Amino acid sequence: MTAVERPAADIVADRSGALCFIVRSAPTGAALLLRRRGGTAPEDELRLPLDGNGADGPHAILRGDLPLAEGRWNVHLEPPEGKPVRLAPGLNDLRALVDRAADFRAGGTAPVRARIPYKTVESNLSLVSWQRTPHAEAADLHVTGATLRIGGLLYGAGLTPSATLEARRRTDGDVLWEPMAPVTVEGPRFEAGLPYGALAEAARRLTGPQIWDLALRPAPDAAPVRIARILDDVPLKKQIFTYPATEFGGGTARPYYTKSNDLAVRIEG
Amino acid sequence: MRISFLIHHAYGIGGTIRTTSTLARMLAEHHEVEIVSVFRHRDEPVFDPGPDVRLRALVDLRKDSPGYDGDDPLHAQPSRVFLRSDNPYKQYSRLTDRRIAEHLQTLDADVVVGTRPGLNVHIARQTRPGVVRVGQEHLTFDVHPWQMKLALSALYPRLHAVVTMTEADARSYRNRLRLPGVRLDAIPNGVPEPPCAPSDLEAKWVVAAGRLAYVKRYDVLVRAFEKVVAERPDWRLRIYGAGARRDRLRAEIEKRGLYNNVFLMGAAHPLEAEWPKGSIAVATSSMESFGMTLVEAMRCGLPVVSTDAPHGPREIITDGVDGLLVPRRSADAVADGLLTLIQDDELRHKMGRAALENSARFDPARIAERYDALFTELTGGPRSLTGRRFTGAVLGGVYAAKMAGRRLAA
Known part of the structure; x- marks a missing residue:
């Protein structure tokens, strides 16, 4: 019931992660145009023709298994003639995404793809997209004493008993992942306890606040897999999935989810 | 009939604005309707x-x-008509006194409807003869400051009707004020049928929504949910809304180790898409003039656990049928209510179906019918611009048909 009359899309998600865009005011022959923010390559643009037939009016479906690069995608309506216009968000019925982690079969090799539509601060419609193989999905986090217990599921790779939890200090040029803690493995499930002291130890030479990104190395010869939380309907976890700060050895540590919903720990000395 | 609403500001966001807009739109199907906003802060x-x-x-x-009025010297002088005890008093001025008076004295309408006490007082004092004067009460008489009660007792006898949100509030007016010849009716706010399908009531989520303000008692809810989690750690709670208590609630959630089960989601617009993500709605207010969110949740098919707060909840929820009413301020009682619906899938589904059916009485078409009947009676019989004569029942059917048509067209 807003007064601003510009085209809006209602979205309905299904359990496969597919998004159905319904643009009632779309003219015949119009298409949905998705553009990745900051992208210039041909694959940073995706056109989905709007099908005018159907009870709900013109609609287009973004399949859950369609490749879509990781990042933020702006959603436009492209009329048959004329320039594309940014779509306004309508009603996003994302109930099928709420507990999506349960729908994924861990152990397969298919990429984990997740897209969550959201309303930007300028009230435009965008999607945030992830596409990861393998993918480590975080479940509950528990802060006990000066230890952060992280549980989760690994998709798209095998977990070995010698898996490790690793951390990397996020500063320019610092690209080394350092092992921090052993991992308990049960099928595709992992659990690890990260002692904040280990991070402090690794960074004793440093002053000021530090951010540590966290990853799971499934096997000694495998590449580290970022731990993230993407299999639900919450596009930006940072302000919603928040965790207690812990004082330890002269500093404070707090786990948080980054702008792309990757797990990190912030330490302030 | 020509109907004119008078509202503080129609261009903002708020319950009264939304419900007035919905009601005006419905009434405009059969009548000439205008909304007159005292202030305008934005274009649309x-x-x-x-x-x-x-x-x-x-x-x-x-x-x-170009028509900016803020620099008018009269706007710098305090109002002499608007109620000092009504919250936005400071925004009113000699300029609003004059503009509202001019408007009401030259009103080209059969019925004028005020939407808050300060404006109802303007209507009582300044409306030209021959116009039916109706005052809406969107809050609750009992919690008004005594200065306001005194003013209303002096001025509301000049209204033709006072419309409250609840029967209980209408009783307060009847018992506490002497209003001879003033019609007192309770007509709740209308809540449209949501545009998406009802919840399947299978997701292990409880949903609450409302400003993060003390009166909503989310602190009680967090404590209650601690008890729920102790028995059912697989169930989680989402609280939608923004407000001053956010940090305090956050700290409470962390202190109790509930950060994997209780989430402060922030404000969500539109909220209609969020209710179906849950299977139970919960409200813990200590006071609720009406309780729009309870109706919204029920229209999405959720059974509601609510505190029995004055006055709205018990006029919305039928205890044990479409939800559960529990004593106020008791975290244990809220937890027990939630666990009853969590543990018993069959009961949850039964109450959810009842919630869906029973909340249809709040459909804007039905609410508009009730206003229509009231206005028709107060203006002395059905008399529309086109000369058509409707009885209440026929009119009701027409509203409903129009609503259905709108939905098909939408």
């Missing part, structure tokens, strides 16, 4: 009442507008 309303409703403002406060 957030809640558009539609093309059939005339919307205008008396005092333009858009700084970039």
Whole structure:
């Protein structure tokens, strides 16, 4: 019931992660145009023709298994003639995404793809997209004493008993992942306890606040897999999935989810 | 019939604005309807009442507008008519006194409807003869300051009708004020049928929504949910809304180790898409003039666990049928209510179905019928511009048919 009359899309998600865009005011022959923010390559643009037939009016479906690069995608309506216009968000019925982690079969090799539509601060419609193989999905986090217990599921790779939890200090040029803690493995499930002291130890030479990104190395010869939380309907976890700060050895540590919903720990000395 | 609403500001966001916009839109199906906003802060309303409703403002406060009124010297002098005890008093002035008076003395309408006590008092004092004067009460008489009660007792006898949100509030007016000849009716707010399907009641989520303010008692809810989690750690709670208590609630959630089960989601617009993500709605207010969110949740098919707060909840929920009413301020009682619906899938589904059916009585079409009947009676019989005569029942059918048509067209 807003007064601003510009085209809006209602979205309905299904359990496969597919998004159905319904643009009632779309003219015949119009298409949905998705553009990745900051992208210039041909694959940073995706056109989905709007099908005018159907009870709900013109609609287009973004399949859950369609490749879509990781990042933020702006959603436009492209009329048959004329320039594309940014779509306004309508009603996003994302109930099928709420507990999506349960729908994924861990152990397969298919990429984990997740897209969550959201309303930007300028009230435009965008999607945030992830596409990861393998993918480590975080479940509950528990802060006990000066230890952060992280549980989760690994998709798209095998977990070995010698898996490790690793951390990397996020500063320019610092690209080394350092092992921090052993991992308990049960099928595709992992659990690890990260002692904040280990991070402090690794960074004793440093002053000021530090951010540590966290990853799971499934096997000694495998590449580290970022731990993230993407299999639900919450596009930006940072302000919603928040965790207690812990004082330890002269500093404070707090786990948080980054702008792309990757797990990190912030330490302030 | 020509119906004119008088509202504080029609261009903002708020329960009264939204519900007035919805009601005006419905009434405009059969009548000539206008919304007159005392103030205008922005160009377009957030809640558009539609093309059939005339919307205008008396005092333009858009700084970039050629008609900007903010510099008028009269606007710097305090109002002598608007109620000092009504919250936005400081925004009113000699200028609003004059503009509202001019508007009401030259009103080209059969019925004028005020939407808050301060404006109802303007209507009582300044409306020209021959116009039916109706005052809406969107809050609750009992919690008004005594100064306001005194003023209302002196001025409301000049109204033709007072419309409250609840029967209980209408009783308060009846018992506490002497209003001879003033019609007292309770007509709740209308809540439209949501545009998406009802919840399947299978997700292990409880949903609450409302400002993060003390009166909503989310602290009680967090404590209650601690008890729920102790028995059912697989169930989680989402609280939608923004507000001053956010940090305090956050700290409470962390202190109790509930950060994997209780989430402060922030404000969500539209909220209609969020209810179906849950299977139970919960409200813990210590006071609730009406309780729009309870109706919204029920229209999405959720059974509601609510505190029995004065006055709204017990007039919305039928205890044990479409939800559970529990004593106020008791975390244990809220937890027990939630666990009853969590543990018993069959009961949850049964109450959810009842919630869906019973909440249809709040459909805007039905609410508009009740206003229509009231106005028709007060103006002395059915008399529309086109000369058609409707009985209440026929009219009701017409509203419902129009609503259905709108939905098909949408």
